[in-house]
Amino acid sequence: MKIKEGYVINKLGGGYVVVTVGDASRDFNGLIRLNNAGAFLWENIRDGLNTKEKLIRAMLDYYDDLDEETARKDLDEFLEVVEFAIEE
Known part of the structure; x- marks a missing residue:
């Protein structure tokens, strides 16, 4: 997966917008509003993590108190929100 051309993320106040x-x-x-976790995922996709498994691993490495089941759920919810900006 990768972010389609023409979609950019910007920090705005305490959050992020695409x-x-x-x-x-x-x-x-x-625009799409993202929290810090959403921005983390967006930036990792932008930087080349192109599979769910790689993104889950990055989430588990970054967030100490996150378990795999929650990471999968959170990633699926994130991908639903930004699906039109992501291509396989």
Whole structure:
């Protein structure tokens, strides 16, 4: 998986927003708000972690008190929110 071209993340106040630039603005004209965990996942996908298993491993390594079941659930919820910005 990877982030489609034209979707960028920006820090805004205490959180993050994903917006579109260029041609991507024709397909999505809005923004996505992400918390710190969402931004962590977005940035890891952007940086090349391209499978669920790699992302789960990164989450478990980064968050000390996170168990695998919760990581899988949280990742699935995140991917549902940003599905239109992700391609396989």
